[in-house]
Amino acid sequence: MNGWDLLGIVVKIGIVVGITQGAVAYLILVERKIAAWSQDRIGPNRAGPFGLLQPLADGAKMLLKEDVIPTYVTKPLYILAPIIAIIAAMIAFAVIPFGPVGNTGVRLGNGDIQFQIAPGVDIGIVYVFAVGSLGVYAVILAGWSSNNKYSFLGGLRSSAQLISYEVPLGMSILGMVLITGSLDLNAIINWQDRHFWGIVVQPFGFLLFLISAFAETNRLPFDLPESEQELVGGFHTEYSAMKFGMFFLGEYLHIITVSYLTVVLFLGGWDFPFVTDQSQTGWFWAMFKIAVMLAKVSGMIVFIMWIRWTLPRFRYDTLMDLAWKRLIPISIANLVVTATVCQFLFSYSRSN
Numbered sequence: 001m002n003g004w005d006l007l008g009i010v011v012k013i014g015i016v017v018g019i020t021q022g023a024v025a026y027l028i029l030v031e032r033k034i035a036a037w038s039q040d041r042i043g044p045n046r047a048g049p050f051g052l053l054q055p056l057a058d059g060a061k062m063l064l065k066e067d068v069i070p071t072y073v074t075k076p077l078y079i080l081a082p083i084i085a086i087i088a089a090m091i092a093f094a095v096i097p098f099g100p101v102g103n104t105g106v107r108l109g110n111g112d113i114q115f116q117i118a119p120g121v122d123i124g125i126v127y128v129f130a131v132g133s134l135g136v137y138a139v140i141l142a143g144w145s146s147n148n149k150y151s152f153l154g155g156l157r158s159s160a161q162l163i164s165y166e167v168p169l170g171m172s173i174l175g176m177v178l179i180t181g182s183l184d185l186n187a188i189i190n191w192q193d194r195h196f197w198g199i200v201v202q203p204f205g206f207l208l209f210l211i212s213a214f215a216e217t218n219r220l221p222f223d224l225p226e227s228e229q230e231l232v233g234g235f236h237t238e239y240s241a242m243k244f245g246m247f248f249l250g251e252y253l254h255i256i257t258v259s260y261l262t263v264v265l266f267l268g269g270w271d272f273p274f275v276t277d278q279s280q281t282g283w284f285w286a287m288f289k290i291a292v293m294l295a296k297v298s299g300m301i302v303f304i305m306w307i308r309w310t311l312p313r314f315r316y317d318t319l320m321d322l323a324w325k326r327l328i329p330i331s332i333a334n335l336v337v338t339a340t341v342c343q344f345l346f347s348y349s350r351s352n
Contacts, residue, residue: 032044085250100281220311221307263297
């Protein structure tokens with residue numbers, strides 16, 4: 001690795017971290033506006049024009065509030081939990097392509113700029129699922145270390161929910177892996193550019209992934225680990241100030257990650273039908289493809305927020321039944337059918 005490559009990686013990490021942190025602040029404002037619209041009220045409008053300075057006020061409040069640590073908590077794990085929540089959400093961005101990767105035609109030094117922090121990772125989707133699953137430790141440790149029965153119940157609910165829904169979440173993407181023949185996120189985008197979007201060839205896989213992703217991000221109607229009406233504040237009842245804010249930050253970073261994965265796996269990534277293809281290089285097409293992907297991701301994020309203020313929360317037994325009695329059998333059936341069709345098409349192509 002030469003100096004230019006190292007500089008490029010450092011710059012990309014700085015850009016991704018800076019943009020995602022700022023995006024989270026304003027995504028909270030967007031969600032509050034969507035909540036106000038759905039409930040026929042105004043929403044934040046006092047801090048700055050149209051309430052645009054509200055995220056800055058919220059951030060200052062989190063930083064300046066007194067950070068209370070109860071005497072009865074298990075302090076090392078209590079402090080570690082929000083740190084895990086942030087790290088597990090951030091490191092997933094290492095392999096997510098934010099634009100074209102490969103022959104981009106955008107030069108820096110002796111090579112093309114790759115719009116991905118760690119290009120060339122052949123098992124990118126496995127990496128994302130592996131580090132994403134670490135987020136459950138933050139919730140479990142927060143609930144257990146708080147020595148509070150409501151927090152503990154929130155941690156137990158979360159462990160059952162996240163472990164259950166990781167099964168259909170992982171199986172939902174196997175259809176696309178079989179069809180494209182790769183675990184590389186860039187290869188999956190390139191296949192969709194040459195053929196069809198994933199939502200066309202794997203409609204059941206898309207629905208399974210979307211439903212499971214809602215559960216993995218603890219969003220309504222799957223927010224049983226928090227469930228304020230039943231568990232006070234859920235697993236983070238005993239947290240305050242910036243530690244409480246770190247859980248929020250991790251949740252919204254996870255939403256961004258899920259939205260990017262949905263776009264990459266099922267909505268064509270940077271592909272814009274009849275306009276873009278892999279042969280287009282240079283600054284203009286690179287920026288255009290990045291803009292296309294950002295527009296799709298923004299639409300997914302708004303959709304996730306819209307669902308939160310539309311559907312009621314599931315009962316806990318209904319939540320578990322949905323995973324084990326509905327989603328997992330459907331995901332197995334979808335995988336078997338996809339594998340059968342892929343094998344038939346492969347055998348047919350070889351015989352001809």
